[in-house]
Amino acid sequence: MKTYGIDIWGENNFMIDQGKIKVNYKSSPSLLEITQQVRKTNLRGPLILRFPHLISKQIDALYSNFRRAIFENDYTGKFHAVFPLKVNQFPEAVDAIVELGEKYSYGLEAGSKAELALAMAKTAIGAPITVNGFKDEEMVTLGFMAAQMGHNITITIEGLGELEWIIDVAQSCGLKVPNIGIRVRLQSEGSGIWAKSSGMSAKFGLTSTELIEAMLMLQENNMLEHFSMIHFHIGSQMQDIAPLKRVLREAGNIYAELKKMGADNLKAINIGGGLAVEYSQHTSTRMRNYTLEEFSNSVVFLLREIMNAKGVAHPDIFTESGRFIVASHSVLIAPVLELFSHDYQAKSLKLKENNPPLIEELRELNSLLSPRTCIEYMHDALDHMESLLTLFNLGHIDLQDRSNAEILVHQIIKKSLYLSQDNPMPEIERLQVKLQERYLINTSIFQSIPDYWGLQQQFPIMPLDRLDIPAIRAASLWDITCDSDGEIRFKAETPLYLHDIDLDEEEYFLAFFNVGAYQETLGMNHNLFTHPSECTIIINDTGYEIENFTESDNVLNILEDIGYDASKLLTNLKNKLASSDFRTEEEKSDTLQKLEMYLYQNGYLRTTR
Ligand code: PLP
Structure with missing residues (x-):
């Protein structure tokens, strides 16, 4: 039976039991029963299921790992974390994050005015707010207002111009001055598709020369006391731990140098995001080579080593990892609408009294198939099909013959796949690429997994049920947009096998996992397919509650x-x-x-x- 790589990407969040994929938590409901329950309202189309307990699990894991590493390394700085709103700004996600993170004083990170307004409204007083990205005078002033409200806010400057805004606003508005952070431009680069967030050609951050100038500007304007944090971000979805170590060494030494230069209130290093999520369903394409335990140990150990060597107090550590916190909490459920080979059903065969010889041969092959002969006969069938198409193009056979040939060949393929399922042969695997089945799914790839469209990023995909029945159709998935890019092609290296279903008789749903980070906000309304319907699932010991149901926009x-x-x-x-x-x-x-x-x-x- 296929497990769809659940042991690779699943993190024990889900399990397969009695042929169904279930949530591995308390009463362990199956995704199918939840989906069917929600669809009782006559809801159609794709559905996002949110599981806040999985956000809670990730927040707990983040804090407990860093706290353990701090304890084990006799590290004297503290650990703080903020959730970067850009990763998922939707109210159900943000409200859950704020509520579940309250016990840790988990804060929020903002990168635009709208995100900053949200962070100011949602963050509990005392929990940190960090502000990154490009800013204008208005955004800087909003940051001062947050400080005035009593928020523990750090505005991180990305360039010297922003520092000038801060100095101007401080001198003109009389509001409380927020903490100032400086993003440093590091030589070292990250790894993975988002690695360009670091390195000398990165979009953000101050060079060493600019750092020295920033220190002077702060000193001259009596604002050095507000400089409390340096910041870097290695790039999202960091695949390899080695570059992080290089970046930490560089940033740690910059921190120690700035302290020596008189930045007395500098007390924190913000290591940005980067913690990766395993999206792969296949061992050969695993996406990270480290665990959270190793990540936290590396950060704490390296910073301790650098600070001890330079005789500087251990800084507080901030992280802004968001992908790691929310990716797993939402699952996209897409109903399958059609299997294209079902156009080739045996009942549609309309044989004539006198059929062309090649069609008679196909009939014979179809009736004589056995586990021993299936590969040979499948080859013969494909060969005959090619010849029949040539005959059609030359006008020697008619459309009915062509239709009969197509149906017979599809029947032979299907039967052969079934007959060979107990004894998978490399040749069948090779033919699968050619003979893939197309599943039409009621969703938009552009809207719901835009990173697949834009970056070919994989997401784990599996059916909700029949997991105790062999899935033998090499599947390519077509979404309902009128765009040929709206397709997930079958690939021999990362194959997806699904079931052969008669959709007139039964329903079939696919789940896309780890879609909680970035996908919702990056989603595009291509063809005017908008954000799917969604609901929050609160699982208890005896069942589950469906909350916050919101249907996708009406036309x-x-x-x-x-x-x-x-x-x-x-x-x-x-x-x-x-x-x-x-x-x-x-x-x-x-x-x-x-x-x-x-x-x-x-x-x-x-x-x-
Ligand atoms: N912090 C900053 C400054 C970022 O630019 C990003 C994303 O690129 C993050 C945090 C979130 O990182 P991640 O996607 O690894 O959670």
Whole structure:
């Protein structure tokens, strides 16, 4: 049976039991029963299930690992963490993070004015707020307002211009001055696709020369006392631990030098994000070579070594890892709408009294298939298909013959796959690439896993049930956008096998895991498919509660959101329909009602054949 790599990416968050994927927590509900429960409301389309207990698990793991490393290394600095809002700003995620992190004084990181306003509203007084990214005078002033409110806020400057804003605002507004952080530009680079956040050509950070100048500016303006943190970010999804060590050595030494230069209130190093998530379902494409334990040990140990060598007190450590905190908490459920080979069902075969010889041969191959002969016959069938297509193109066989040939070849392929399933052969694996089955899924790749579209990033995918039945169809997935990029192709190196399902008889759902980080906010409304419906699942000892259910936008709202006047559009459509010819008044009023109903439904597909 296939386990879809759950032991690689699953972190014991999910388990396979009695053929179903279940949440490995308290009453262990299956994802299928939750999905079916939510769909009882007649909901159609994709669904995001949020599991806040998985956010809690990650926050606990982060703090407990760093606290343990601090204890074991006799480290005298403290550990603090903030959640970077850019990773997931959705209210259900942020509210859960703030609530579940309260016991640790877990804070928030903001990178824009909107995120800063959110951080100021949501962070408990005392928990840290850090502010990164490019800023203007207004954003800097917002930071002063946060300090005035009593927030423990650090504004990290990305360039000297921002420091000038801070000095100007401090001199002009009379508000409490926030802590000042400086992002340092390091020579060392990270690893992975987001590694360009560090290194000399990085977008952010001050060079050594600029650092010295910043110190002078702060001194001259009597603001050095507010300089409390240096910051770097190695890049998201750091695959390898080695570059982190190099970066830490560099940043640690910069910290110690700045202390020696008189930055007496400098007391923290913010190591940014970087903690990776395992997205791979296949051993050969694993995405990180370290654990959180190793990561925390490395950070604490290295900083201790550098500070001890330079005779500097151990700094507090801040992290801003967000991917690690929220990726696992949400699961995208996508209903399968169609299997394309089902166009080739045996019942559609319309053989003639006299069929072309090659079609007769295909019939024979189909009837004589056995585990011993299946590979040979599959080869023969594919060969015959090619010849039949040539005959069709030359006008020697008609469309009915061509249709019969296609159906017979598909039947032979399917049967051969079943017959060889107990004895998988390399040749079958090779043929799978050619013979893949296309599954149409009721979701948008652009909206729900944009990093797959933009960066080819993998996400673990598996069916919700039938996990005790062999899955033998090499699957490629097509989303419902009118865009050929909306496809996850079957790849021999990272294969996905799914079940052969008759969707007229039964439902089939796919789950996409680890979609809680970045995907929701990066999601694009391509073809006007918007954020999926979502709900929060609170699991208890005896069952679970479904909370915060929000359905995906209805068609009129979608249009309203991009600037159309929805009521004018509706009136326009109703008028056009009403002024057309109907056989009866009843038909007219039914159709008008239907029009309105459809436009108030969410924009994903509801019924298909
Ligand atoms: N902090 C900063 C400054 C970032 O730019 C980022 C993301 O790139 C993060 C934190 C979050 O990092 P991660 O995605 O590794 O959680």
